[in-house]
Amino acid sequence: YKLVHGQGNFGSLAGLPAAAPRYTEARLSNLAADLLADLDRETVDFIDNYDGKYREPLVLPCRVPNLLVNGSDGIAVGMATEIPPHNLKEVCESLVRLIDEPDITLDGLMEQRNGVWGVRGPDFPTGGLIGGSEAVKAAYRNRRGRITLRARCEVVEGKRAQIIIREVPFQVTRNRLAEQIGELVKDERIKGIDEVRDESSPRMGEPVRIVVYLKKDVDPHLVLNQLYEYSSLQKTVSIILLALVDGRPRELTLKEMMEEFxxxxxxxxxxxxxxxxxxxxxxxxxxxxxxxxxxxxxxxxxxxxxxxxxxxxxxxxxxxxxxxxxxxxxxxxxxxxxxxxxxxxxxxxxxxxxxxxxxxxxxxxxxxxxxxxxxxxxxxxxxxxxxxxxxxxxDEKNIRDAIRAELTELRDKYGDERKTGFGDFEGRTNVEDLIHEEDVVVSISHGGYIKRMPPTTFRTQHRGGKGVQGGAREEDFIEHFFVASTHAYMLCFTNRGQCHWLKVYDIPEGGRTSGGRSIANVLTLGEEEKIEGVIPVRHFEEDAYLLIATKNGLVKKTALTEYSRPRQGGVIGIKLDEGDSLIDVALVRAGDEVVLSTRRGMAIRFSEADARPMGRATMGVRGINLVGDDAVIGMVVADPEGQLLTVCENGYGKRTPFGPNTEKVGEEVDGEASGEEPEPAGEEAEAPPAEGEEAAAPRSWMRYRRQRRGGKGVKDIRTTERNGPVVGVVPVRDSDDLMLITLQGMVTRIKASEIRVTGRNTQGVRVITPNEGDKLASVAKVAREEVAGAAGTATE
CATH class of the missing domain: 1.10.268.10 (Topoisomerase, domain 3)
Structure with a gap:
């Protein structure tokens, strides 16, 4: 609210300086006259000026609550004050309420009554938006605080979207803002901006109109969030309600400040x-x-x-x-x-x-x-x-009634509508709002190196191809390889049963041939501790569970929400016996069934309901009964419409349908697993039965029937000398792409449909041709549904 009316150039929002004094004139405004009203009626004390020649008022009579209306900021005798400007109509309304209700609360001063607001918050002359009302209320209550002030912008959608800035934060000039945006584009801190134009026209009623033109198909909301974070389009405003009371500096609440007035x-x-x-x-x-x-x-x-x-x-x-x-x-x-x-x-x-x-x-x-x-x-x-x-x-009440009448007159005479609005945002911009959401390939090597890459880095090849280098270092190989959204959370489970929490966008980006960064620089891992299971999760849903499998055949089910609060150094995922280690983790929901696979080619399928929910720091229950030195190598969630892909270390593998859950649940007989005859070694899988046999005999060899948890399972694949032991299992469908990784770091991407569907207890076909001395290390699925839909479920 102007106390002085200027004639001539006194500066502008463009950042232009004022003209020389010989070109400008000034006079007091009507509002300033009300600040000086009754000064000649002995209303305030006078003191000598600095040289004693004149007398000056100690304070002004101030009909207008100028300290709140126009604010004040500065430093004196080691103390700072930061009082932002406020709307005169709202301040007068709150003062009237305080006169009528001396015991009124802060909420009462700020709330809306009969369509009229009290002091909602600061009101800056350049407009803009304040982030939320709670920070404002806290500052008024605590005598100091911080609020976030943001420019008022409009997003124009289209192939070449635009961001139109119509109001800027307090004390931000148009020229400086445009320069800042240009510098951000030049330094490549913000990408996707094509041009910035200042189209402001004060004479045409648009004192601020800065248009940011974006490149084709760029997300305008992402760019706008980046502008909020890195430019003066958003700023933090400090509030320190400090004023002189009876000659002494005091910090005051909003109500105390109004009471002093x-x-x-x-x-x-x-x-x-x-x-x-x-x-x-x-x-x-x-x-x-x-x-x-x-x-x-x-x-x-x-x-x-x-x-x-x-x-x-x-x-x-x-x-x-x-x-x-x-x-x-x-x-x-x-x-x-x-x-x-x-x-x-x-x-x-x-x-x-x-x-x-x-x-x-x-x-x-x-x-x-x-x-x-x-x-x-x-x-x-x-x-x-x-x-x-x-x-x-x-009676003092009569005096307060007179003050009430004066405030009402001031409100009607000078009151105007708020310029600064309120927005649904708090504090700093969420980091996720600054990062484009897209699917990336995340790889973690056996040696503990992690990186993320765009999926386009790897081209699709045909079955039996040699592959391309995936970036593992010498004598290292890729151990975990999956697709996840940049906004997803990564729950990283280690061989010791610990769970670490990591955002995908925090993973360093690397090229196909780069080795990545040591995971010790990203997560806090103990000595000889390594990542065994990774679950990308977009949201921590209450109806979801994590099922953990160990090398010795134990499984444990825990609610996903138990892992939603990260801690430095991780949290306990499962309690392990000596000699046991965590092998795999799966995200399951009610009705899901899981398949545990072992190194010797055994597999057991059971319902997730067979494992009751437990806390994080528990050991779990028996999932499969292992024979001899056999060990669990993987766990997958069964897909009744899909197949289980099993691969062995010599490059052979096969797909077998999971099959529907039609058989009655029961224990298998002792000889069932070993009673199935193996097919002859060779490239081709065993032939299906004749038509007559197919009609008469149940095709149990073509699927995995459900059993009770804790059984020995059924034979999945023959681990002959040609095949070698099982190294990986994944659930697939015909439309899926697969990543095959060798110990030497060679990566092959093939279509799942190129691998023949066969029954259990077969040797399969050649899937990859490793180099001499190389072995297949693991397999990962790149599902089209996940790439398009952004990792809302676990993928491995």
Whole structure:
């Protein structure tokens, strides 16, 4: 709210400086006049100026709550104040409420009543948006705080989207903002901006219009969030409600600040009224003498005519006796009664020296009847004012009512609508809002190196191809390889049963041939601790569970929400016996079934419901009964419409349908697993049964029937000398792509449909041709549904 009206160039939002003083003029505004109102009525104390030549007011009378309305900031004697500007209409409304309700709460001062808001928060002249109201309320309550101020922007969607900036934060200039955006583009901190234009036109009613033109198919909301984070499009405003109270600096709440203003106004109004009362009584006293002289005109004229000089005339007028009835007729009944109460009841009265001086100064023209009536009219008006002043001073409530009326008048006279609005954002921009959500390939090597790459890095090859280098270092190989959204969380489970929490966007980006960064620089891992299972999770859903499998065949089911609160150094995922280690983790929901696969080619399928939910720091229950030195190498969630892909270390593998859950659950007979005859070694899988046999015999060899948890399972694949032991299993469908990784780091991407579907207890076909001395290390699935749908479920 301007206190000075300027003529000429006083600067602009564009950041242009003011013109030289010889080109500018200034005058006080009407609002400034209200700051100075009653200054000449002894309402405030005056002190000497710096050299003692003049006197200046200690404070201004201030009808307007200027400290809140226009704010103040600066540093003095080691103390800083940061009081932001506020809306005058809202401040006046809150002050009126405080007068009416001295015990009102902060919420009462700020809330909306009958469609009228109290102080909602700071109101900056350049507009913009304040992030939420809780930070504002906390600052008003705690006497200090921080709020986030953001520019008001409009996003125009399209192939070449635009961001239109219509209001800027307080004390941010258009030119500087445009320069900042240009520097961010030049430094490649923000990508996707094509051009920035300042199209502001104050004369056309658009003081701020900065248009940011984006490149084709760039997400405007992502760029806008980056602008909020890295430029002056968003800034933090400090609030320190510090002011001088009785000459001492004090931090005040909003209510305390308003109370101090009202105390000041009560004192100003009281001193002003006392001054006006004194002046009214002084003037009334003079008019009483003039009215007495007019009522005894002949005697007054005689005294003045016969007196040798003015002083003698004054003395004789003072000595003149004025009978009580004469005085009553001169000034009226009520003033006469008041005079009697003041001077006492008497038969005669005398003029005072002031009255006598006023009489001798009377001009002959003032003795006319018309002038006499004017004097009496003025006297009567003064008597009414005196009564009003005395009534006002008799009770502080009357003074507060007068202040209330003044505030209402100010609100109606100068009040305007808020310029600064409120937005649904708090503090700093969420990191995720600055990062484009896309699917990336994440790889973790056996040696503990991690990186992320775009999926386009790997081209699709045909079955049996040699592959391309996936970036593992010498004598290292890729151990975990999956697709996840950049906004997903990575739950990293180690061989020791610990769970670490990592954001995918925090993983360093690397090229196909780069080795990545040591995971020790990303996660806090112990000595000889390595990642065994990784679950990308977009949201921690209450109906989801994590099923953990160990090398010794144990499984444990825990609610996913148990892992939603990360800690430095991780949390316990499962409690392990000595010699056991965590092998794999799967995300399951009600109705899911899982398949545990072993190194010797055994597999067991059971319902997730067979494993009751447990806490994080528990050991779990038996999942599969292992024979000899066999060990669990993997666990997958069964897909009734898909197949289980099993691969062995010599590059052979096969797909077998999971099959529906149609058989009755029961234990297998001891000889079932070993009673199935192997197919002859060779490239081709065993032939299907003849048509007649197919109709008569159940095709249990073509699927994995459900069993009870803890059984020995069924034969999945023959681990012959040609095949070698099983190294990996994944659930697939025909549309899936697969990543095959060797110990030497060679990566092959093939279609799942290129691998023949065969039954269990077969040797499969060649899937990859490793180099001499190389072995297949693991297999990972790149599912099209996950690439398009952004990792809402676990992928491995």
């Amino acid at each position: 009202l105390k000041h106004r009560v004192q100003v109004v009281r001193r002003r009224t006392e001054y006006l009362l004194r002046e009214a009584k002084r003037r009334g006293h003079v008019l009483e003498g003039q009215l007495i002289a007019i009522s005894s005109l002949d005697e007054v004229i005689r005294i003045c005519r016969n007196s040798p000089d003015r002083n003698e005339a004054k003395h004789q007028l003072i000595a003149m006796e004025v009978a009580a009835p004469v005085l009553r007729r001169a000034i009226g009944d009520d003033p006469f009664a008041a005079l009697q109460r003041e001077l006492g009841v008497a038969d005669v009265y005398h003029m005072t020296e002031q009255q006598a001086e006023a009489v001798v100064r009377l001009q002959l023209g003032q003795l006319a009847a018309l002038e006499r009536d004017e004097i009496f009219k003025e006297y009567s008006g003064l008597r009414e004012q005196i009564v009003g002043y005395e009534r006002l001073l008799s």
